[in-house]
Amino acid sequence: MSESFTRVELLRRGAATGLFLTIPTSLLAACGGDGIEGEGGTTAASTQVSRELKDQLTISNWPLYIDIDEDTKERPTLQQFTEETGVRVRYIEDVNDNDEWFGKNRAALAGGNAIDRDITVLTDWMAGRMVRLNYVQELDKSAIPNASNLVESLRSPSFDPSRDFSMPWQSGLTGIGYDVERAGEITSIGQLLDDPKLKGKVTFLSEMPDTMGLVMQLDGADPSTVDEAAFQKAIDRLQAGVDSGQIRQFTGNDYSGLLANGDVWACAAWSGDMVQLQLDNPNLRFVIPDEGGMIWTDNMLIPTGGDVFTASTFMNFVYDPAVAAQIAAYVNYICPVIGAKEEAAKIDAELAENPLIFPDDETLSKVKIFDAEAADNEDLKSKFQAVVGA
């Protein structure tokens, strides 16, 4: 808890020097609060929770992550929520990158201030950081009876073992995306790293857990409990790929354009993107490598200052299988709700059969969740960033 630390520092060093300790990071975030003395007391698990719905619910989410009517630009799921509860939803697509989001909001959160969001959706390791730093509030589980619809495999992640602070929004697989016409059949990350035919036509993801998770499994290591030696071995493999020019770049979502253009033939890729890309180009394939792929989850959290009851009510709503199916039919990622597959079959039979949206047990047995603690370890991150060039 940086806040208590800085307060101690402040007393120890005297106000003159200590006063500015918490401020400088606000440089990062023009919109962040001023970082000094916040309201202080609004940390997790404090005081009793109101049981009344607010008029408005503010949600921060990633772009293209909920159903939208292309003609009216309305979001049917949110409209339905408003009809049922009377709560208006302010839905903001302002999460483009976990780190960037955190950089923008840290100053306010560290000062104990609200960030004007009732729900924000962040990936496992960042969700873990939010829980660890006490920047989130405990869910009102009594308002989420539908939580029992959460799939078994996601019920106790290491960062929140009994899901007291988080509920999955969607999950996704990380595997290999490739152009079968150009690259031929690809079954292993080893091909991306070593096959001379693919030299300079390979990209990996700039998100450390995705890339390192794939490369570590190549050596038989388990990325869900990261061992430093195995991590280093994978780093060396990647560095060799960068030095030899085998690896072209580390990318975010922009690998999709490169893959479609033929600049990249095979890459570490996210399942949801590939579902979308395959619609335009049937030569593009997504495969979980033989040695194993990764699964990650974006989680709904209630940041400091958010209204717990209203937010929990919304979480309950999206865990209704029919609602979940409606969202799944649009977003192409993995739906974490039991019963949604059956509901989805009513909307679109083909959709319910898509293994990238409703993966079968065999697929799920081949994927791992990256060690949330390792994913936020400064040393390991520095090592990976050095390979990426920064």
Next chain:
Amino acid sequence: MAFVHRHKGLVPYLLLLPGLGFLALFFVVPAYYLAHTSLQTGSLDAGYAFTWAWENYTDAISTYHEQLTRSLVYAGIATAIALAVSYPLAYWIAFRGGRWKTLFLLIVIAPFFVTYLIRTLAWQNILSDNGPVVEVLRAIGVLDDGERLLATSTAVVAGITYNFLPFMALPLYASLEQIDERLIEAAEDLYASRLQAFLRVTLPLSLPGVVAGTLLTFIPAAGDFVNAELLGTPREAMIGNVIQSKFLVITDYGQAAALSFVLMAAILALVLAYTRALGADRLAEAR
């Protein structure tokens, strides 16, 4: 009259106030906090503390001198190319543009109507391995079959040049446009060749535009990270990429801030050397 006289000394300072206030609020204050951060150590979990951590600076320089040098070199090359491209362009618009001047200027600025990121992503398409540019270069033998443009240092420098070109062209145009054409005629009347007239009249008179243009291009280019990220490989990473990664990904705010200062100092030193050199040139010209 007396009134005006008495306040003459004060008025310029009053007029300066808004500018000074702006600088104080948006430059001096952030620079102070940045300087303060640059001497901090700590982590997200333990918190950050001010510890006079000068090692942030020494570590930053010893670890990232390569990226720093690369940034200055890329920015320098991009600035030189932008100058070489913009000068004839601005010259032509200023002296030959006639009544279409405004339209031509608008065309120069047109890319600015599109977001920086989108413009750079468009270059991924332009320089694509299977794109028209690469195909032409392969056909005329500039590139070998296996060679590419995208994800090379050439692509990064090209992207930077393109993205900052208007910052070069506009000041050049502004200073060229003000030149009285009769001065050039006079030079020619005095038996100067067209080249001599250009070198001894037009060029010196346009120097303020050259200085402004090169500074406006070089300074932001040296701190850029978007082009290196989208058009380069890890081997083309610039100091901006490192600072971004330190701030956002590794959350080592101290070293990120220290790196920002190192970059600032490097740019400042180069700019001072540059303006001094040009100033001396102009003196020689006047003699």
